[in-house]
Amino acid sequence: MKLLYSFCAVLFLLITLNRAHTPGTVTVDTFTFEKIINNFDVVLAKFDDKYPYGDNQDQFKKFAESVANTKTLILAEIPITDYGDKENEQLAKEYSVTKADFPAYKLFLKGKSKPIDYTGDKTEDDLKHFLSKNTDLWFGLPGTLEILDRISREFFDASSSNDETSQKSLLEKAREHVKGLVNKKEQKSGESYLKIMESVVKQGVDFLKREGRRVQNLLKGKINNEKREELQHRANILLSFKSLKETVTETLDEIKDKVVEAAKQVKETVTGNTDL
The missing domain is CATH 1.20.5 (Single alpha-helices involved in coiled-coils or other helix-helix interfaces)
Known part of the structure; x- marks a missing residue:
């Protein structure tokens, strides 16, 4: 019986230790935190229990795995404890994080004095949306295409500054790229990019906000899964038409x-x- 108890205790310890680190992340403390945020362009910091579990942690694991190969992005886990040595408690206080906020995400951009707080749902897709909105990183949101995403950001800047020459040139560049697509799903996405660009040419950049609101309202309604996926892809593509400015x-x-x-x-x- 003692042997069984010992085995269970060791097994529990291994499971607990495994929870302490998420693959694709680095665990930091008060000594290494500044080094990380000062030496990497984009750091998404997660303030959480030392041994997190549950739906939020499952979503974070999926997110960490899906962005593991994204260049210049570092996912930093900051374990907080309110017992013993009170690990990283000072960092939590410095950034106004309480246990009720766990997991709390903050985005640190190199050269910026203050982080951007994340206030959305703590899901894989929403975390990607957040990073797509606030950085130039590309994560391959469902329905998006990297080259067209890059063109879209340039197109947005040209449209915002009323640079019609660049606007037309970028639209033509996008059309040529879409012509070369062979995958049917990519072709469908490509057509969405083109339709949005053409609407911006006709109606101006304000079209993007109106269309974004329209799509979000439709997503809140009762629609079948196929239509929901189509609208979500369009919402993801609309995110491409933004600039950091x-x-x-x-x-x-x-x-x-x-x-x-x-x-x-x-x-x-x-x-x-x-x-x-």
Whole structure:
């Protein structure tokens, strides 16, 4: 019986230790954290329990595996404990992470003083969406094509600056690429890129926001799986028509909104007046 207990204890220890590290990531602490974020272009840090488990961790494992070969991206796991030596507790405090937030994701971009907080669903696809929106990295979201993604970002910048010559040139470049596609699914995706570009030429870059809202509203409705996949692919492709410049502007707008809202709450607390 003692032998059985000993075996079970060792097995439990091995399982627990295995949970402590996710393949495709690096585990950092207060001593190595700064070295990581200062020496890599893109670092997605995950603040979490030392031995995480459950759906969120399963999704993170899938995500880590799917982006393992992405150049310049580092996934950093920061295990937090509130017992014993209270491992990495100082890092959690520094970045305002509490146990209720676990797992908390923060994106560190080289040259930027503050990280970008992740507030979406903690799924593989949503984490990819987040990185696609805030970086130039390419992750191959379902329905997207790398070369057309690159062209789309250039096309967006040209359209935003009303550079019609570059806009037409990039559209023609995209058309030529789509002509060379032989895979039917890729052809279908390629046609989506072209239709979006053609709509931007006719209606301007505001079309992208309108179309994005339309697609998201449709995804919230009752639709069959085939249609849902088609719409999700279109939503993924629309993400390609962004630049880091626009992303930064959106982030600043979000910060301004939060500041205004916080100011309102403070004034309401002090004066009871809801007019700012």
